[in-house]
Amino acid sequence: MMTQLTLDMGEIGRRYNVVGINAGRGLSEKIMEMGIVPGTEIKIISRFGGHVIVMVRGSVIALSRGISRKILISPLE
């Protein structure tokens, strides 16, 4: 079994794979439209003000705690 955790638990500087989004329709659509789709590689670059800052497909995106808790990730490499 792969270890799974939510995005807010991830370590700064590490890469992860998005494995699932555990949110209602509207929100999960918004998350996916920002490029965070299951199967995407995501890198956590920072954290501030209760937000997780990630790099996805060359963009830097800030997600509030409530949203990042709904994204399931598993560590790469």
Added chain:
Amino acid sequence: MLRGKVKAIEINREEIEGVIALVGATNVGKSTLFNVLTRQNVKVSNWPGTTVSKHEGLLEIDGEKYLFIDLPGIHGYYGLTLDESISKNYLLEGSYDLVIVIGDYSDLVRSLYTVILVSETFLKNLIVINKSDLIDQESSQEFDELISKRLGVESISISAIKESNIDHLIKRIKTLIKNKYSAHEIYVNYGDLEKYIQNIIEVLSKYSFDRSKISLRGLAVNFLAEDPDIESFIAKTVSKEDHRKLLEIRLTAKKELNRDLTEIIISSRYAFIEDLIKRSSVAKYVYKETYEKTWIDKIMEKPMGSAILLLGILFSLFLLIFIINTGFPLNIIFSLIGLEDIAVVIEENSLSGLLSKAFEYLSDYIKSLMSSYPEPLVGLLTDGIIAGVSAVIVFIPLIYLVSLGFAILEDSGVATRLAVGLHKTFSRFGFSGRYAYPVLVSLGCNVPGVMLSRGAFDSRERLAQILSIPFIPCQARLIVALAVAQALFSGEPLYQALLILWIYVLGIMISLISGFIIRRLVLKERYSPELIIDLPRIHRPYAKVVGWISWSYTKEFLIRAGVIIFILSIFIWFITNFGPEGYTTEFSQSYGYIIGSYVTPFLKPFNINNSIGPIIGLAFLQGFVAKEGLLSTLTIITGSEDPVSAINSLQLTASQMISILTFGMLYVPCLATLSVIYQETRSWRWTLFSIIYMLFIAYIVTLVTYHTLIIFMR
């Protein structure tokens, strides 16, 4: 229609050669391009039935006129999609000749997602990729060619800031409109979904959609993605039976594939975009291994007190602006520590101090010049008209400087990071972190505060901000509070300070709670505001962009709010100088006094003597013009020497006094703020609502305050 009457340009649709809509994700430089194309020859109105502003601008070239429409951007703020919906419905209605979909080299993958989303369905599209100055020319040319080749649609790379390739863009716009151009359909491969897409297209092709504008394939894909606007557009056109058929196809797809269809669609689009980019040399700019943290990122990462630090930065910036403008709060501080002389010097030499002085001279000069004319006429000219003009002009340096500071924060990308850093604090009350600017600025003056609501993430949060800002105690209200504190607790600085502190805590708390009230009860929004947003790159602000923003804020204030402030000032002059007997210099003979007496019944719960009802009423009426007017009116009608003795002469108990002060702090936006509320919402309904809402909240809070106080003060 009244809306949009006050504007810089008149737009006559018949003279227009073509209508061009601009769309794009947030931050792609849409406003910059819009301004470059139209040279600020712009009219601002509202999208019908909403408080979302609509910008239209004219480009005149070789005697031909083109109308550009800036469609609301797509922001990363979850739960509210009104702005997006407006853009989609505009495109579905199809009353345009070309839609320019804008991408951006600084955030290529994400911005192309929006580009594909739009151009997949709307065929009269022209792709423009902005910020080509960030990459080499060869790569951008190659990328344009690649898009034309693989997508079959035209793409033009430009730099709106450096104005490169703009002439070519304009030429192409003209040609495409002349040729009634429609782009090819874009074929994103949706894999397993293709079968169902075909089935839907089959049903749709029986109907006469305008195929030169709308792609059936695009409609089909968005139908499968359950896009509500596209769904209702389709439902309006097809028969009930076919609609049922379409729903069945979607249901079958879900069952047979056993996957979230939206997920398939979104990942297919991203796969398509990334495949495209990887075939081109722009890839080296897109996929960077590391992200270089900027100074602001480093500050924000500090675990302790980042919010305080950020507020500190903002606070100092706006403080500086206020000191230059009005001397506030330096003047207050100096006069409180007994250095009245210095306070006066600071105040008189501030920008607005100098301006007021100029107007005073002017009005004195006219008075002396016209001494032989009838008194009412001279009064109207000097205390009505000139005072009205000065009420508008005095705001101008303030608004210009505040918007300049704001524009620098916005354009550099710092603003978005500050908003993220402060989001947690504000989201408890239903605001986003962007409410920090209006709050801080409003401590000085609510007028630019209301204007800064433009930084809100979307139009609904913006409305909540506009309605909540006027509760923030501004400088003028501080002056009133200081006078009351002195009258009430003379020689007891501790109590004075506590009263002032209470006024600030109360005002700010109510303003925050108001966010919650508006969001939950008025806008009926269920979600608490969560944030998912692109962080733009930090860069040195562009003088051009910053100049535009601050100038357009100032111009709009002058054109729209200025006129209202002016008219209302004259109106108030009239009701305080005329009464049933005609012209009068006695307050007690004026209409204002009569109107003031209507407050008497409302003073009952406070056991206030009926005879001073009209005095308080009139003072509040003057306070509506400008909060500091409360004091001068009180002083004049009670025939006192100074505000403090005027307050004392009312012989109110401490509880009554504090209650009246509380009411005075919260009761209505001042006239200038009200004018700006109208300017920003462009709706008399919301403007009126804001008055009633504030009166209501203020009255309740005052009642509670009074009844709590009399328990403790006995």
